[in-house]
Amino acid sequence: MKKAILFVFVLFAGLSLMAQDLQKLATKGAERLFSDKDDLTSVIQILPEGTVVEAVKADTAFTLIRLGDIEGYVKSDRLTAALPVVTTAQPADEPIAQPADEPVAQPVQEAAPVYAEPDVQSRQIPTERFQALIDKYGVDMAKRLYQHKVWKGISSEMARDSWGKPKQINKMYVDRGVEEEWIYSSKYLYFRDGVLVEWGPVR
Missing domain, CATH: 3.30.1450.10 (Beta-lactamase Inhibitory Protein; Chain:B, domain 1)
Structure with a gap:
């Protein structure tokens, strides 16, 4: 029964990745990128937290990812769906007239979290x-x-x-x-x- 459930899960994961062009994922922390998932000494590089990568294929333990022209394996549980870059736009309302002796309050813009790939130099x-x-x-x-x-x-x-x-x-x-x-x-x-x-x- 467990094998059947595992098979269905792996099949579903594979089909869902094939249904999309390439799913965008982000690393949960600083993660090792392996050239061979069966050899944990085959580290290609360390990916910083929040690195956005493309999932090529996945199984329960490892996901084959692509970062630019580099492909390698990352542990599947160390990846999460990449959050889109969000920008906050303030409405262009006209300011309300204030008496001359009171300062006009300026709207406060909060910075949205940005999830981006590491700088080019670190992955070359x-x-x-x-x-x-x-x-x-x-x-x-x-x-x-x-x-x-x-x-x-x-x-x-x-x-x-x-x-x-x-x-x-x-x-x-x-x-x-x-x-x-x-x-x-x-x-x-x-x-x-x-x-x-x-x-x-x-x-």
Whole structure:
């Protein structure tokens, strides 16, 4: 029964998104934009609170969104319907005649909340970090490292450029070689002579 309800919900969400061109949504807070919803280390960028995005498709956990020419995943429960930009217009009534010794009261305009996309500079790629990675490794490698990806055969320097400095490094000298285990908060990387050979969750 639960599966049927979940299926109907996902189907309804998908059909409602297809029925509209692209639904406008806004982030509830500062949210991470992931390139891969199954890899929470694949953060592309942080979206500021109130960032207006277009929903491409959604499921119960993640929504594929578009922000300019960037696509990625945001947790579905961290998005809300984008509020339209509202402007307050005061009626152009003629002022009521006041005695000369009393000042004329001016109407007070309240500023309406504005929900807008972040400034262009904060969402442009390449960023300084991305450009530095391009200069160091070339475009293809830079894209993967910028998205916090790692794979067998990369150097320890590339891993540091991708994931950052580890919390702890365990170094072992084995058979005229050096093996290192880099510990992060939830994962580890294992290097043999400066080359990544294994990784996994911290036990």
